[in-house]
Amino acid sequence: MTGFVPHTDTDIEGMLADLGLGSVDELFAVVPAALRLAGGLDLPAGRSEADTLEHLGALAGRNRADLVCFAGAGAYDHDIPAVVRHLALRSEFVTAYTPYQPEVAQGVLQALFEYQTLLARLTGMEVANASLYDGATATVEAVNLAVAAIGRPSVWLSQGVHPSWRAVVHTFAAGTGHDVVEVPLGPAGVTAWPAGVGEGSAPAAVVVQQPNHLGRLEDVGAAVALARTHGALSVVAADPVSAGLLRTPGELGADIAVGEGQPFGTALSFGGPYLGLFASRLEHVRRLPGRLVGETVDVDGRRAYVTTLRTREQDIRREKASSNVCTNQTLIAVAFAVHLAWLGTTGLRELALRCARGTRYAREALLAIDGVEPLGDGPVLREFAVRTPVPAATLVERMVEEGFLAGVPLEPEYDPDGRGLLVAVTERRTAAEIDRYAATFEKVVR
Amino acid sequence: MSGHEGQGGPVSGHEGQGGPVSGHEGQGGPVSGHEGQGGPVSGRNGRMRAHDGGPQPGPAAGGRATSAPIVGRAEEPTIFELSSPGRRAWSLRATGVPDWPAEELVPAEHLRPEPVEVAELSERDLVGHMTRLTHRQYSVDLGAYPLGSCTMKYNPKLCDEASALPGFTRVHPAAPEAVAQGWLGLLGELEGALCAITGMHAATLQPPAGASGELTGLLLMRAWHTERGNPRSKVVIPDSAHGTNPASVTLGGYETVTVPSDERGCVDLAALREVLDEEVAGIMLTNPNTLGLFEEDIVEIAAAVHEVGGLLYYDGANLNAILGVTRPGDMGFDIVHMNLHKTFAVPHGGGGPGAGPVAVSERLAPYLPGPRSVRDDSGAWRWETPARSIGRVHGWHGNALALVRAYAYIVACGGDGLRRVAEAAVLNANWIRHRLRGHYDVPYDRPCMHECVVAAQTLKRDRGVRALDVAKRLLDEGFHSPTVYFPLIVPEALMIEPTETESPETLAALAEAFIRIAEEAGEADAEAPRGTPVRRVDEARAARRLIPTFDARPPA
Numbered sequence A: 001m002t003g004f005v006p007h008t009d010t011d012i013e014g015m016l017a018d019l020g021l022g023s024v025d026e027l028f029a030v031v032p033a034a035l036r037l038a039g040g041l042d043l044p045a046g047r048s049e050a051d052t053l054e055h056l057g058a059l060a061g062r063n064r065a066d067l068v069c070f071a072g073a074g075a076y077d078h079d080i081p082a083v084v085r086h087l088a089l090r091s092e093f094v095t096a097y098t099p100y101q102p103e104v105a106q107g108v109l110q111a112l113f114e115y116q117t118l119l120a121r122l123t124g125m126e127v128a129n130a131s132l133y134d135g136a137t138a139t140v141e142a143v144n145l146a147v148a149a150i151g152r153p154s155v156w157l158s159q160g161v162h163p164s165w166r167a168v169v170h171t172f173a174a175g176t177g178h179d180v181v182e183v184p185l186g187p188a189g190v191t192a193w194p195a196g197v198g199e200g201s202a203p204a205a206v207v208v209q210q211p212n213h214l215g216r217l218e219d220v221g222a223a224v225a226l227a228r229t230h231g232a233l234s235v236v237a238a239d240p241v242s243a244g245l246l247r248t249p250g251e252l253g254a255d256i257a258v259g260e261g262q263p264f265g266t267a268l269s270f271g272g273p274y275l276g277l278f279a280s281r282l283e284h285v286r287r288l289p290g291r292l293v294g295e296t297v298d299v300d301g302r303r304a305y306v307t308t309l310r311t312r313e314q315d316i317r318r319e320k321a322s323s324n325v326c327t328n329q330t331l332i333a334v335a336f337a338v339h340l341a342w343l344g345t346t347g348l349r350e351l352a353l354r355c356a357r358g359t360r361y362a363r364e365a366l367l368a369i370d371g372v373e374p375l376g377d378g379p380v381l382r383e384f385a386v387r388t389p390v391p392a393a394t395l396v397e398r399m400v401e402e403g404f405l406a407g408v409p410l411e412p413e414y415d416p417d418g419r420g421l422l423v424a425v426t427e428r429r430t431a432a433e434i435d436r437y438a439a440t441f442e443k444v445v446r
Numbered sequence B: 001m002s003g004h005e006g007q008g009g010p011v012s013g014h015e016g017q018g019g020p021v022s023g024h025e026g027q028g029g030p031v032s033g034h035e036g037q038g039g040p041v042s043g044r045n046g047r048m049r050a051h052d053g054g055p056q057p058g059p060a061a062g063g064r065a066t067s068a069p070i071v072g073r074a075e076e077p078t079i080f081e082l083s084s085p086g087r088r089a090w091s092l093r094a095t096g097v098p099d100w101p102a103e104e105l106v107p108a109e110h111l112r113p114e115p116v117e118v119a120e121l122s123e124r125d126l127v128g129h130m131t132r133l134t135h136r137q138y139s140v141d142l143g144a145y146p147l148g149s150c151t152m153k154y155n156p157k158l159c160d161e162a163s164a165l166p167g168f169t170r171v172h173p174a175a176p177e178a179v180a181q182g183w184l185g186l187l188g189e190l191e192g193a194l195c196a197i198t199g200m201h202a203a204t205l206q207p208p209a210g211a212s213g214e215l216t217g218l219l220l221m222r223a224w225h226t227e228r229g230n231p232r233s234k235v236v237i238p239d240s241a242h243g244t245n246p247a248s249v250t251l252g253g254y255e256t257v258t259v260p261s262d263e264r265g266c267v268d269l270a271a272l273r274e275v276l277d278e279e280v281a282g283i284m285l286t287n288p289n290t291l292g293l294f295e296e297d298i299v300e301i302a303a304a305v306h307e308v309g310g311l312l313y314y315d316g317a318n319l320n321a322i323l324g325v326t327r328p329g330d331m332g333f334d335i336v337h338m339n340l341h342k343t344f345a346v347p348h349g350g351g352g353p354g355a356g357p358v359a360v361s362e363r364l365a366p367y368l369p370g371p372r373s374v375r376d377d378s379g380a381w382r383w384e385t386p387a388r389s390i391g392r393v394h395g396w397h398g399n400a401l402a403l404v405r406a407y408a409y410i411v412a413c414g415g416d417g418l419r420r421v422a423e424a425a426v427l428n429a430n431w432i433r434h435r436l437r438g439h440y441d442v443p444y445d446r447p448c449m450h451e452c453v454v455a456a457q458t459l460k461r462d463r464g465v466r467a468l469d470v471a472k473r474l475l476d477e478g479f480h481s482p483t484v485y486f487p488l489i490v491p492e493a494l495m496i497e498p499t500e501t502e503s504p505e506t507l508a509a510l511a512e513a514f515i516r517i518a519e520e521a522g523e524a525d526a527e528a529p530r531g532t533p534v535r536r537v538d539e540a541r542a543a544r545r546l547i548p549t550f551d552a553r554p555p556a
Ligand SMILES: Cc1ncc(COP(=O)(O)O)c(C=O)c1O
Pocket: A325, A326, A327, B149, B150, B209, B210, B211, B212, B242, B244, B245, B286, B290, B315, B317, B318, B339, B354, B356
């Protein structure tokens, strides 16, 4: 195939002639002969567009995209308005890169400035960066910031934080040498913070998720107060949809807010590309990871935007940089901003409210089933956990046959018998669907 | 591209698309090719072209965005200024769920009294706003974007189509394996293809970008050495390395040791030997390096590093030059990261998302992040976490839809098309270097790979025009600028990566623009750009009087 190369043979001959070369192979004379790939790549020959799409379509067809989704655990099935696809996927946004030349990148820069403003408002913070990879890696960056700011290696991480996010924190701690201490949940499904430091050292960061992995509303104020007692920074992993109803981390005194931005503008997409949300108080701006857009003026005094405080970043600070992030998730941030702007002030609250109503409706229906018990009893918003009479994985399998993705089985740490199931209900789920779901649930656990 | 098999014999054209004598169907002639490009005289649509010599700029050469300028000259208010109380775009589906009030659902201590102030816009106003923003934005789809080290090539639209298939977008990442066989299969196949391209054994697709891939690679190094009794303390990088390399080294818990480049622009082998010892965990190399040069001593470098028990890390952010030509695995590398958003047609999204898979040799495979998609004897795909895995590096399975794009691109190109990519990328870069010689400094004037680095040192000395000024002038010429001031070892660097998807005519127009800028260089260049939506931006003021959000604006 062409490899999407426009050159004709005549073009190539002419260009080679200009270079005084006789063949294309001569271009690679600098590659030692022993290293040159003799037989070509061990890959099939190229295919036409139609054939390629047919092949991809066949793969896509082997996924069940039709299941009625009650799964969440950090990836939520919300309706995405048409404007998101039509605006965020305009090729000017899609095919540009990092705005290194602000004079021809005001579109991306202003969209990011608006995104930063929206995120700062959602979290009650003063600054927000231009995006990180996902909720998990945003949490890692928050921990790194706190350790650098406070100068102690210890991190207290609530087990109410998503298990995969915690796993990522542990992975990267192998390099930074942070001492990550997990704090378990109490019987009510919220973090049981220790009264004192005990054997360990005082933390640099106290990390809590709101709502937590079981869907439970945490006492963020308590985590903030604990952090203050130890002179640590408080990090809240906050859900952006719940922000429509809940007090912000900033209002509750938190230092850093992180989160997963997927619910706004991004379909489930098998987990990516998602969006790492990162916002903080102004005093931490010089340690902020990733890019930051600021407003300024051009030489004619017109309003303009530019990436700023660049000396924090890896390309300038190199080994002294506190984060290595370069490519981020800008396009996903633009989609987030478009979705949120479409919802607007009233739509955001309404969306959060509808999620909460559906969740209550579904929770009451499941708890009415014989043998289904609450796991972590107390206030929830868009997600809740139950203990089912059969292993959760089995239940999910059975429900697939009935057209439902019933939820996400919980890790043994939340329920050692493997009967814990996490159920999410978004504004997409109708009462009729929930009724059918509950009836099917009842049938398959019998 | 000449000189390799399977391209359909003596008459060129697209294999398998048009019968024995190819050419685009319905375009007239029985023989060969694209009308107007095949012979000395043009046809109906083509233009005259000299038969000897290389490309000439056409009358409206493709890729020069001045032919369709960025029109957004007027300042665009923010959504917050466009907001008008009571206006709305949203509508939400009817669910039939009882409409309990918020106070009944959320305990008072959690409930916020007022809604978050977002903005209140009609859908029409939102669409107008965002569309006007796009008119203030340069992009690859608009014109040439020779931003070195970033591989801003054209990404075929079929990849967008593939990644938008509902069969991919509507799948929850925690769905059981049995209902996501298409996804697991795609990931498994992509891993295989990337291993074939790099000559490696196994890969993780989790890292969401190059920098994340680098850190993953360094943690693999750490795990490997730790199991052998000593994690070691240092990682060597050349002075031409990308900034993410040293930043990742630090996050990996290592100290950076920098080795100088020699007069050829390659790693100074003698200097490298001097820093190698048993505390060196490994070396991170970019090959071709950031000067666009192939590290000719790579075999000797590999031997020297392996001799002290170190590992070789290949920064494969830019694989464009070596596709089907040579493989990091054959050069002796142990760990390779790839930026799928550069080589494999994942568009850059204004800054991301990308994908930075990491492939490793057999001995490092047990340490890879998990889970990975593997095929069992029955032919079904399932998740498996390697025995001594370093753990997860992403919340889910990486930037999955970006992986779909890359896979679609690899399938469409095939082994033959990928080789062609490398050939054209290297040809274009060398041709630009050749054209600019004599007009700009060419600090390492040797055959280059996918990019070349020229410099404005003489222009600066003689006429006071810096690399930055050249970059800004180029914007007025209707092109995006090259990367400037990188690599750091070249003062006034202009790093040009034309990529393979720019036509010879575009290339010629780009070269002409560069040359005109050099010829006209003078004081007036400090005023450039003039024709862009905004002119030179006051970066110092942005930092000094920080306004990171609309709410931080000083009152008017
Ligand atoms: C040579 C090189 N290495 C590493 C990177 C980092 O990749 P990413 O931006 O995807 O993190 C880049 C690009 O930015 C690069 O050009």
